[in-house]
Amino acid sequence: MISIEDLVGLVKTGIPDAEVDVMDKTGMRDHFIIYVTSGKFKEMDVMSRHRAVQATLTSAMQDGRIHAAEIKTAVP
């Protein structure tokens, strides 16, 4: 389990200019849809964007705070 604030904080630590919206899919705070919008994504292909977001979540994925995260990326 992880709070939405902590989850947003994790993403922003890695992608400071990111605008992050999180939907808790099951209400159990471990299955999320994470919407990340960042200007930095402009010159990144879809795979690189997702890797960048994944990288910010590694610790929370490994210790089980996050069970499943669907990532959606966009440019402003």
Add this chain to the structure above:
Amino acid sequence: MSSIEDQINEEIQKNKILIYGKGTKAAPQCGFTVETIQFFQKYGYPFEVVNVLDNMPKREALNRITNWPTLPKVFIDGKFYGDTDILDEMEAKGEVEPLLKDAFGDK
């Protein structure tokens, strides 16, 4: 290279579209694997599903090879493309169709 990595390399070379997932094409056991199967069924190109649900050594090898923590894992023409999170966004940008046409040599 260990035999598992050899096996994986052989599989991704042999199948132009390959999904490593939980369960089989006929009996998928994970919602994301189902989504990925449905994604490719739309395009009508042949694809294969390799069930790695209970094969931890292979899953760990795949994690190492792709530096990607989750399943399903999709390979197209031997290249890694993550899962439907990525494929949906690539599709929205019109990048999937040409990729598949290229892989299957449709001009």
